[in-house]
Amino acid sequence: MTAHLRPIPSAAPNPLRETVALAFLAAAVLLIYCPRGLFRGERLVGSDYAELHYYRIIYAQQALFSDRPHLPAWHSRELLGAPFWANVQNFPFIPTRLALLALSPSHIFAVGVNLAAVLSAWGAYLYCRRVGLNIAGAMLAGWTFACAGYFASRVPVGHLPLLEAYPALPLLLWLCERVMQLPCDSRRMSLRLAALALVVTSTSLAGHPQIPFYALLTTGLYAVYRCRVAPVLPACPEVRASPRHLWLLLGTMAAGVLLAGFALWPFALLVGRSTRVLALEQAANNIAFPYGRLGAFVLPWKDGWPPAVMRFPAVPLKYPTQAYFWDTVCYVGLVPLAAAALLAAGAWRRRRMPSAPWPFFAVVGAAALVIALPAVQRVMSLIPGTFLRSPARQVYLTTFALSVGAGAAIHHLVSRRARWATAAAAVAAGFHAADLWLHDRCFIIALPTWSAVPAALEQRIAREIGDGRVVIDVDIPTDLNRRLDDAGFFDSVMLARPYRALMDLAGKPPRINIQYFEGSTLNVRALRACAVRYVLTWKKRDDLPPLDAADRIYAYEVPGSSPRAAFFPLSRTLFLSESEIHKRLRDPQHDTRSVLMLPGENPAAAAATTSPGADAPAAALACRRPSPDEIVVDVAAPAAGFVRIIEAWDPGWRATVDGAPAVVLAADDFALAVPVREGSRQVRLAYHTPGAVAGRIISLVGAMALAAVLAASRRCPPRASAPGMP
Numbered sequence: 001m002t003a004h005l006r007p008i009p010s011a012a013p014n015p016l017r018e019t020v021a022l023a024f025l026a027a028a029v030l031l032i033y034c035p036r037g038l039f040r041g042e043r044l045v046g047s048d049y050a051e052l053h054y055y056r057i058i059y060a061q062q063a064l065f066s067d068r069p070h071l072p073a074w075h076s077r078e079l080l081g082a083p084f085w086a087n088v089q090n091f092p093f094i095p096t097r098l099a100l101l102a103l104s105p106s107h108i109f110a111v112g113v114n115l116a117a118v119l120s121a122w123g124a125y126l127y128c129r130r131v132g133l134n135i136a137g138a139m140l141a142g143w144t145f146a147c148a149g150y151f152a153s154r155v156p157v158g159h160l161p162l163l164e165a166y167p168a169l170p171l172l173l174w175l176c177e178r179v180m181q182l183p184c185d186s187r188r189m190s191l192r193l194a195a196l197a198l199v200v201t202s203t204s205l206a207g208h209p210q211i212p213f214y215a216l217l218t219t220g221l222y223a224v225y226r227c228r229v230a231p232v233l234p235a236c237p238e239v240r241a242s243p244r245h246l247w248l249l250l251g252t253m254a255a256g257v258l259l260a261g262f263a264l265w266p267f268a269l270l271v272g273r274s275t276r277v278l279a280l281e282q283a284a285n286n287i288a289f290p291y292g293r294l295g296a297f298v299l300p301w302k303d304g305w306p307p308a309v310m311r312f313p314a315v316p317l318k319y320p321t322q323a324y325f326w327d328t329v330c331y332v333g334l335v336p337l338a339a340a341a342l343l344a345a346g347a348w349r350r351r352r353m354p355s356a357p358w359p360f361f362a363v364v365g366a367a368a369l370v371i372a373l374p375a376v377q378r379v380m381s382l383i384p385g386t387f388l389r390s391p392a393r394q395v396y397l398t399t400f401a402l403s404v405g406a407g408a409a410i411h412h413l414v415s416r417r418a419r420w421a422t423a424a425a426a427v428a429a430g431f432h433a434a435d436l437w438l439h440d441r442c443f444i445i446a447l448p449t450w451s452a453v454p455a456a457l458e459q460r461i462a463r464e465i466g467d468g469r470v471v472i473d474v475d476i477p478t479d480l481n482r483r484l485d486d487a488g489f490f491d492s493v494m495l496a497r498p499y500r501a502l503m504d505l506a507g508k509p510p511r512i513n514i515q516y517f518e519g520s521t522l523n524v525r526a527l528r529a530c531a532v533r534y535v536l537t538w539k540k541r542d543d544l545p546p547l548d549a550a551d552r553i554y555a556y557e558v559p560g561s562s563p564r565a566a567f568f569p570l571s572r573t574l575f576l577s578e579s580e581i582h583k584r585l586r587d588p589q590h591d592t593r594s595v596l597m598l599p600g601e602n603p604a605a606a607a608a609t610t611s612p613g614a615d616a617p618a619a620a621l622a623c624r625r626p627s628p629d630e631i632v633v634d635v636a637a638p639a640a641g642f643v644r645i646i647e648a649w650d651p652g653w654r655a656t657v658d659g660a661p662a663v664v665l666a667a668d669d670f671a672l673a674v675p676v677r678e679g680s681r682q683v684r685l686a687y688h689t690p691g692a693v694a695g696r697i698i699s700l701v702g703a704m705a706l707a708a709v710l711a712a713s714r715r716c717p718p719r720a721s722a723p724g725m726p
Contacts, residue, residue, distance in 0.1 A: 021135050026118045029146050033114045037446025044110040045445040046158025051474040053160050055482035057105045072628040074687040077482045079489040080498040081648040086266035086689045092207030116163045121146035123170030130177040132235020133411040141407025150399045152440040153329035156308050161207030168203040168215035180241040189713045193252045200256025223249040230356030255706035261698025266691040274493045280513040285323040288377035289392040293328040300331035311442040327392040335432035336402040339409030365401025368394040453478040467564040467623050468533035471519025487530040488519030498648040501670035504585035527558045529592040531646045565633045567619035568596035569641035575600040581669045597668050633683040645672040652690045
């Protein structure tokens with residue numbers, strides 16, 4: 001960036017001045033993300049939060065604050081059930097989210113957004129101060145990073161897990177610098193390493209995998225750069241980063257990631273049995289950064305915008321889906337772009353490399369943008385499977401690079417101690433604040449809450465639903481939404497078996513890749529197969545008997561719906577290959593209510609006939625759910641057969657019949673089936689998260705590794721440490 005940044009004195013800073021600067025910075029951020037409507041009882045608009053995270057938070061709170069406090073392992077209210085806490089997008093274990101669980105879900109989004117924004121600003125400020133920027137430059141860098149379009153644009157779409165992870169990079173870099181600017185034999189080394197490990201673990205547990213991955217990878221590369229390439233900073237020449245610092249840092253970061261193993265390992269196993277491993281089409285939100293959107297760094301509105309953006313007059317978006325807009329908002333302001341260009345030109349004119357650490361961010365910011373472009377992603381697409389979607393989100397690193405570049409430019413002007421330079425810095429900062437405020441205000445919206453469904457209709461459905469399911473359009477404001485088990489889904493990590501079965505029953509193409517699926521679009525056959533009894537939707541249907549209508553909301557009843565639990569004698573059981581099962585699921589003539597299909601290679605097949613015969617007498621069943629992780633079925637079986645429960649099959653399910661262990665089979669390749677003998681039986685199913693024990697062992701190994709690193713940091717006799725910065 002600059003050929004040389006004038007360092008600030010390495011003496012300890014004025015604590016009062018630093019505190020005032022942090023308070024002022026927090027207030028400047030809150031002015032952006034706290035619209036006046038919040039103080040009138042309105043809610044901050046965030047679609048994904050309102051349609052997804054809001055209900056998952058309620059689900060967790062109901063269990064955590066119940067008479068028997070626990071964290072559910074299974075989530076029954078989406079798709080046909082899915083692992084709950086094993087999916088870090090459902091329940092991130094980061095401290096900022098855990099603290100918010102004490103609040104009302106209606107307030108969590110606004111508080112979470114502002115908390116993440118303030119932490120982002122503080123992290124960038126503290127890092128910039130640590131590497132030598134003055135207060136003015138560090139404050140501008142912190143405010144720019146927190147108020148950049150990348151962050152602000154994700155508020156109206158409700159990307160709470162992404163926003164919670166956003167502060168990761170500056171906080172990690174700041175803690176790394178605190179370690180490297182301390183002699184290895186300092187008494188404070190172990191405390192700083194422990195703090196770094198805590199933030200690494202928290203970052204790893206965030207509910208959005210991309211931002212933590214980018215932040216951890218960049219921090220690791222930064223540690224190598226600082227210890228091997230640029231061991232001395234102009235701001236603190238008395239301290240030299242050494243190879244010992246590098247090994248302490250990398251060891252601490254590795255231990256921090258391992259500490260998160262209790263959640264990451266079950267999540268990795270979940271990804272391995274999810275739609276991520278199916279041969280599906282590219283997801284609609286798996287977006288490379290289009291070449292045409294590069295101009296949005298200068299002209300953010302040049303391609304139009306979605307209706308959710310409060311900018312008038314409206315201009316339709318020029319791209320096929322709204323995801324192209326939300327994942328490519330990259331405006332950081334004109335001042336950071338001008339600063340980066342001027343600083344680069346100055347370095348070129350002097351024929352000198354910028355002083356450390358600025359070359360690192362210039363390379364990382366540019367590389368992140370280049371790798372996100374379509375040409376590079378076409379090569380990356382040759383790698384099978386999907387781990388991190390939407391490479392356009394790598395602009396996160398570019399955003400941080402431009403933010404600290406703007407701070408470096410302001411530092412350079414202010415440090416000249418000339419009136420013209422100070423005036424220029426003030427004008428640039430004022431213009432930049434107005435520029436980003438005008439951009440961000442189009443995304444920060446507060447609106448009052450309302451319910452679209454009459455209370456009488458809600459009460460009727462809740463009273464008559466029994467153990468059945470509903471499908472409710474996820475954007476219908478009603479207390480029933482996701483309070484009852486829903487066959488629809490909205491997720492990026494879904495179990496492969498129920499997903500494939502639902503797509504087959506609905507007559508969708510085999511390779512279709514859907515992450516947002518309204519159950520109301522299912523045909524009658526699929527609704528019945530999923531035990532759906534009621535439908536609430538914005539769309540009118542002619543194939544179902546109407547239940548009621550209110551203010552554009554249509555309500556329907558599903559006649560002949562399958563019961564949640566049913567008994568199938570051997571005479572009505574088929575044992576087939578997986579491909580044949582899915583072929584029959586796609587066949588509109590196949591009725592899942594009358595025939596049970598089980599995998600033919602199962603040992604239980606030897607005891608069964610190969611085709612359905614005469615009907616056996618009906619069985620009496622009673623199904624109840626003591627907790628989200630338990631299902632109990634009392635059955636009076638007239639003959640040997642299988643109890644089928646319409647709940648997603650997963651290897652975490654364990655069954656007992658009258659207290660004796662029993663096998664859990666994949667009925668129709670997606671539901672649960674337990675073999676029973678003739679007579680009165682009690683079938684009990686309990687869900688245990690696969691990989692939970694192994695994950696705890698990994699976390700224990702991480703704790704031992706961290707203890708070893710901290711012990712290694714104490715081996716040298718203590719010496720006086722160099723004066724520090726914030």
